[in-house]
Amino acid sequence: MSISTGELNIRGKGTTFLELSGDELGAFNVGVPPSAEQQTIAAFLDRETGKIDALVAEQQRLVELLAEKRQAVISHAVTKGLNPNAPMKKSGIEWLGEVPKHWIIAPLGYLAATIQTGPFGSQLHSADYVEGETPVINPSNIQDGKLVADWSCTVTQEIVARLAQHKLKVGDIVFGRRGEMGRCAMVTENEIDWLCGTGGLNVRLSNRAMPEFVSIYLGTSYVRELLKLESVGSTMDNLNTQILSRVSVPLPPLDEQQAIVTFLDNEIAKFDTLTTEANRAISLLQERRSALISAAVTGKIDVRNT
Numbered sequence: 001m002s003i004s005t006g007e008l009n010i011r012g013k014g015t016t017f018l019e020l021s022g023d024e025l026g027a028f029n030v031g032v033p034p035s036a037e038q039q040t041i042a043a044f045l046d047r048e049t050g051k052i053d054a055l056v057a058e059q060q061r062l063v064e065l066l067a068e069k070r071q072a073v074i075s076h077a078v079t080k081g082l083n084p085n086a087p088m089k090k091s092g093i094e095w096l097g098e099v100p101k102h103w104i105i106a107p108l109g110y111l112a113a114t115i116q117t118g119p120f121g122s123q124l125h126s127a128d129y130v131e132g133e134t135p136v137i138n139p140s141n142i143q144d145g146k147l148v149a150d151w152s153c154t155v156t157q158e159i160v161a162r163l164a165q166h167k168l169k170v171g172d173i174v175f176g177r178r179g180e181m182g183r184c185a186m187v188t189e190n191e192i193d194w195l196c197g198t199g200g201l202n203v204r205l206s207n208r209a210m211p212e213f214v215s216i217y218l219g220t221s222y223v224r225e226l227l228k229l230e231s232v233g234s235t236m237d238n239l240n241t242q243i244l245s246r247v248s249v250p251l252p253p254l255d256e257q258q259a260i261v262t263f264l265d266n267e268i269a270k271f272d273t274l275t276t277e278a279n280r281a282i283s284l285l286q287e288r289r290s291a292l293i294s295a296a297v298t299g300k301i302d303v304r305n306t
Contacts, residue, residue: 037304041296044303052289059282063275070271071221077260077267078217079250091250095222099250108218109245111209117177117241118200119163129153134160137168138197139176142183145219147174147191155195166196171211173218175201177239181231182224186215201239209249213257216264217249 033041080088081100088098091105099105109115124136133156135141135149142148160167168174168187176183178199187194196202205211217223226247231237252260295301 033299040304045293045296048292049289052285052292056282056285056289059278059285062278063282066271066275066278070268070275073267073271074216074264075220075222077264078213078220079222081252081256082260082263091248093248095226096248096250100252103250103252105248106208106251107245108203108214108247108249111205111214111249111251112203112245113206114202114204115241115244116166116196116202116204118196118198118202119166121198123163124155124159124198128155128159130156133157134193134195135191136195136197137174137191138199139179139183141197142174142176142185142200145185145215147185147187147194149191149194160193160195163195166202168192168194168196168202169204171205172196173203173205173211173215175203175218175239175244177201179237181227181237181239182219184215184218186211201241201244203244209251210254210257210261212261213251214249216261218247223247 032038079096079099081103083100087101089101091097091099093105096105118138129136129152131152131154133154135151135154137147138153141150168191170187170189170192172187173184174187174196176199205214227239227243228237230243230246231239232243251257296303
């Protein structure tokens with residue numbers, strides 16, 4: 001199959017996408033074994049691809065379980081702490097339940113030095129974008145808890161200087177304020193002086209809390225669901241500074257925040273390694289499946305006695 005696909009691609013015409021005419025497809029030669037051998041090949045492939053598909057399904061389920069466990073470990077650490085014997089108290093928030101007795105519950109607005117919406121549309125136009133300059137962070141640039149630049153969507157230093165109040169600093173937590181609620185990421189040294197875009201909200205914390213701890217908490221499923229319920233907008237969810245300011249944050253002392261962050265860095269790295277290995281196994285199995293089909297239907301392996 002893969003050889004046939006390659007040959008069809010050669011015959012395809014077009015600059016944006018390949019197109020094959022009916023005549024060219026009709027003239028394409030296909031090797032056809034006797035009927036009995038076709039049935040043997042089909043039975044062989046049904047059996048063997050079924051085995052591979054079952055292994056792929058197992059690995060996909062493993063990826064799902066790792067994601068669930070990863071989120072559970074994160075959520076437990078940032079809402080219950082690391083000491084299973086710590087005295088607990090009611091948080092007063094139904095979805096949060098109990099928290100360690102020595103923690104405080106504070107609204108994000110109390111912990112933040114500023115919560116600022118990105119520049120208005122009138123301040124930053126699509127015509128301002130160039131390639132290869134300073135990245136602008138909008139919701140699409142916040143992916144899996146990281147800021148990912150689109151180097152075709154950047155602005156010149158002149159515009160950065162004009163919009164200096166929207167420049168990002170290490171420790172800032174950037175939210176997408178449109179579409180998928182709760183999408184956020186913390187600014188690292190790699191993203192210093194990038195620009196918060198029109199579709200973003202930037203939270204800059206005071207010294208009362210560690211940005212690493214707060215950003216992990218704000219990325220939990222608890223907060224995502226809360227923001228989804230609280231967000232406004234008739235056709236699309238829309239986040240604003242008032243909604244973010246009201247989000248309750250369970251906060252341990254600074255040294256405990258650091259301990260939790262260190263613990264989660266190690267645990268998340270383990271989960272991510274296992275997930276990468278599982279995805280690699282899926283990729284190899286899928287390659288094996290395609291190669292097996294190609295070899296069987298082109299006669300490169302003899303399946304008559306299998």
